[in-house]
Amino acid sequence: MLSKFKRMLISRALNYDNKRGFKNIHAPPEVTTTYVTARYKLEETLPVAKYGGRYIVTMIPGDGIGKEIMAHIRDIFYMICAPIDFEVIDFDDPTDIDYIVHSARRNQCAIKGHMERWYNQKQLIFDSPNVELRKKLNLFAYITRFQTFKGVNCKFPDVDIVLVRQNTEGEYAMLEHETIKGVVNSLKVVSRKMVLLTAEYAMEYAKNHGRKKITVIHKANVQKLTDGLFRDVCFDLGKRNNIEMEELIIDNAACKLVQNPYQFDMLLCPNLYGNIITSIICGLIGGSGLTSAGNYGSNCAVFEPACRCRAKSLQGLNLANPTAFINAGMQLLHHLGFRTRAELLGEALRKSIEDDLVKTKDIGGTATTSEFIDNFKKNIARLMEEAYAKKVREVEEDFDAQTYLENL
Template sequence: MALRLTQRLLQAQTPFLARGYPMLVTKEKTEDVAHTKSALQKKLTGRDIPSAQYGGRHAVTMLPGGGIGPELMNYVREIFNYCGAPIDFEVIDIDPSTEGNDDLEYAITSIKRNGVALKGNIETKSQSLSETSRNVAIRNELDLYVNVVHCKSYPGIPARHKDVDVVLIRQNTDGEYAMLEHESVPGIVESMKVVTVENAERVARYAFEYARQNNRKRVTTIHKANIMKLSDGLFLEVANRVHKDYPELEHNNMIIDNTCMQAVSNPHQFDVMNMTNLYGTIVSNVICGLIGGAGLISGRNYGDHYAVFEPGTRNTGTAIAGKNVANPVAMINASIDMLNHLGHKEHANVIYEATYQTIVNDAIRTPDLGGNHSSTDVVENILKILSTKRVN
């Protein structure tokens, strides 16, 4: 804990405007340009996110995680091999039952070397107070300060609502996930919720810049400032201040409990949502559940130097592991995001089109989407479609 606090203090000494905003304004899908910088990025930094590249191929860290993660990663590798995606995966398995951090430290070193990772949800089974969540530790160590989840409906997929198109921008390293807890006296546990001006401003500016560059109209900041007047009050205050730099955009705010009700009853009122860490977890699961469940939507984690891609709801899926019923689409979409990020647009496009055709046009769907097909049925249909495509 002392080391983590020391690292934060050292980072705080860096002037705010000296920090970059990598991948801040990447356009959706085919409009992406690898390492393209916005005017804001060019103003703040002259650096790109580093990535290991050898002879036109990229080395990428792969962290299968637990539950259904390993089988989903195998599907991704099969698809990449089939279409010749120029990616070499460095696979690192982190044992969830161990109490040491050797595997975790090696994984973090690998991501720092490669610049990019594809990951499943990593379990931390140890109950020892000295053991931190591996997922949170990766985000904190790499300063992956923002999480982006684009919740967009697929036509024909059974869902509570149709035509939903909401982008969730979640602060990734502060809040309740700071993992600062202690038992002050026996029977009384205190947990710190950390909100800093620097991180609140980084995520707010990311949200507004994303909205500007992707032709969005409104940013909604989610909070509980009526009760947590200092912490959430600061987060809301910073968002209001940042909004002044984006006068063409609308900005409103909503309390988290009302947000959940509004999301369930009318998700179409939301466009881009800016929120703290815990609220992002809640809202992303709610909205993903409304449009088809955990198996469809991917998530992107960005920092100044590194990017990590994963399923949007970060579920482990232990109960269905090994049963050939897990929906592979969320992990495939995460791998598509990764290809776009690295500049392999053509491979990303053909895999996306094949996946879309499989679940929308061909209706090859796993049980979570109301279908009766297996995981391998979905993947085999994707490969069948890819066999008709030519990728240069």
């Protein structure tokens, strides 16, 4: 492991600017993202630094493998000298959801594992905590980017698809009731306001990341009012933004995805269809343990593995794949403005999987979780030392001893 002094020097190297010199690592720049809606302009300002310039992020390990993997995530963030402190909240009781929501709303940022739904002996008595968290924090947009790793065997290499999903409405409104005995109704809620917010988020993402075409997934041939509204709002907004749009029925989209995913660039889906499509694409690129997702709202963002799988059968066996959690941590770093650190983790992760071929059992390898993490940390340390050496060379090349002595 790196010494504390060396970690400090490397951290400063990661925060070096060629024009302005070393930046204050405890005062990362504030990042502001603006979304323009049809009726108003909404400015989302990222969380301000607190307590000596450090960010506070809510961490919810959740159930299954979450607790053991999140412990590794905290170690990794410490290793890369990220000025982030985690407020860890264990979800051990359904009433904990209110405390989790309060913490995430206060910190404006969270990273989580999957939280199990609670049952009693007779019937379900608590809503899904994952859905409840998204609704109470109004996390209207779900974004995930699916990319293949060269070291992972899959049918379609070099896949690169972005999916944006409406995250709070549709079948996930959780409005169900029994009309008479044996007859149950479920309400599917779709509102123009929430579709507009999600679609605008997708359009902004497409413009900022060079995405050329958006495919709207729906079932408007059957659900003409709900899915029809979703489709119409998305297409109207796409025309105003001069973005190429196409539409596909959900069952046809699923078929085309497994036949040829390369025809898709970016997908825009209602809630339930987005969940299904996410699992399909995860299966195409190698499994549920590789991809992460971001849930974004007006004043909060929550990052998690894209497939909400507890992997409870792997709990405590040291066999789980930590890649999706690491990717969630990378999204968190990007969100807070620590781009260099996020790219460092991304490069180290690809070296571990593609160059060193260190893979867990679910993606065709034999490594344990600990072996994977150890190799990943070695790659991080190597890259940090290389970054530090590079910055030192740049400083030495720019240093003019004669001018320095004259100015003394």
